[in-house]
Amino acid sequence: KGGLLRGAIESEMPRLHTIPFDSDRKRMTVIRRRDKQPWAFAKGAPEMMLERCTHIRTDRGVEALTESDRARMSEACALMANEALRVLALAERQLETFASSAETAPSNDEVEQKLTLLGLIGLQDPPRAEAREAIARCKRAGIRTVMITGDHPDTARAIARELGMLDRGDDVLAGVELERLSDEALGRRVQQIAVYARVTAEHKLRIVRAWKARGAVVAMTGDGVNDAPALKEASIGVAMGISGTEVTKEAADLIIADDNFASIVAAVEEGRGIYDNIAKTLGYLLAGNSGELAVMLIAGLVGWPLPLLPIQLLWINLVTDGLPALALATDPIDPGVLTRPPRRQDAQLIDRAFLQRIALTGVLTAGVALIAFAYEFYADNSIQDARNAAFSAVVIAELLRAFGARSEVLTVVQVGIFSNMRLFVVVAVSFALQLLIHHLPVLETVFGTEPISLTQCVAWVVLGSVPLMTLEVIKFLRQSRLALLHPTEGRSLT
Structure with a gap:
């Protein structure tokens, strides 16, 4: 839509290094050469990116990022999240030098600081049409469906509401709040929590263990490498056949060939x-x-x-x-x-x-x-x-x-x-x-x-x-x- 071609960008700004996405950092960065200078381009969760930004690019040029700007960005992020949009913050930084060798390459923290905020992007990834009906069938079957996601809590809440997952008395818990709960406290609340947002692999493992401690049969779905421990711990580990990694598939007991939640419900029925x-x-x-x-x-x-x-x-x-x-x-x-x-x-x-x-x-x-x-x-x-x-x-x-x-x-x-x-x-x-x-x-x-x-x-x-x-x-x-x-x-x- 913007008239940009990936091949042209790759040739004009060759990639020098990649700092991959990590569920703990909640961001990723690529370093490219632009006009003979190394530049870092980062994207990630807005709250994590704003902590790393010191400037903002506006129509007037690059300016210092003020508290007013931060509040405005947070408000815009919340508005998009409430519309069930997945929000990413984009930022850049010109590096003085960059060496790709392991001995001389700067650390991730050194690269991902003093960034210039470019803006926010809201991505729409609507649930499949059959997902809402599948979750309703789970409810009728006495199966409790819980969402565990890396999305912003507001985004997760909006999607859960759209899917009919939130009933009266159900809670939405963010990863930072989960960290403050002891295993005993989590065990007491786990039945009232329908959505977990901004979680890590360790959080997923704790959630599975909390449910199992209450005597529940737990089926855990996942597609990433970080999901493997939770899938292994669950009563039934379910991996995605299309988007799932080989590590996840090895750890799973069941593989869903079409990556469709409705297929899990059909399997329960069968x-x-x-x-x-x-x-x-x-x-x-x-x-x-x-x-x-x-x-x-x-x-x-x-x-x-x-x-x-x-x-x-x-x-x-x-x-x-x-x-x-x-x-x-x-x-x-x-x-x-x-x-x-x-x-x-x-x-x-x-x-x-x-x-x-x-x-x-x-x-x-x-x-x-x-x-x-x-x-x-x-x-x-x-x-x-x-x-x-x-x-x-x-x-x-x-x-x-x-x-x-x-x-x-x-x-x-x-x-x-x-x-x-x-x-x-x-x-x-x-x-x-x-x-x-x-x-x-x-x-x-x-x-x-x-x-x-x-x-x-x-x-x-x-x-x-x-x-x-x-x-x-x-x-x-x-x-x-x-x-x-x-x-x-x-x-x-x-």
């Missing part, structure tokens, strides 16, 4: 969905196995013949249970998964409630099988018919129960039978295979089955639906009770 599906699959399989075990144990205790043959048990475990379990493992993620609070760190997958659900489901499945077996056994005095009935009842009960296993809270109607087409197809195919076992002579011989009539088929379907219907009624009653206690609470799959 992780919760995977955990839910593992719980569904494990619960479905264990409940089925417990029911089959109960059938065999109870029949043995009352002196009945084996209700199920070994080959039938193998079929139930590999096909009737195995195929629906695979479909449950790929169940779509619950849209409300990010409305639930995080699990406690000490929470176990197989807890008391989990075992109670398995026991109840196992008892219901076993009851269905034993009722079918006893009815046929005593009505016709035929072990073959009794096994036929028990086998069919267990298979139907397991297949129907797969639809209810998708949620511990919502009913099958609320979840939707067709919302997981893989499961629907698997159940339909398994039903068809079960009919073949009863009506194809070769399979009848292998599995020890007999043909079943339409009346028997309807009877076993009705009986096999008892476990599912019982569990669905329990869900409905639990929902009704919850609605009375918390009328505005939303529903979610769990």
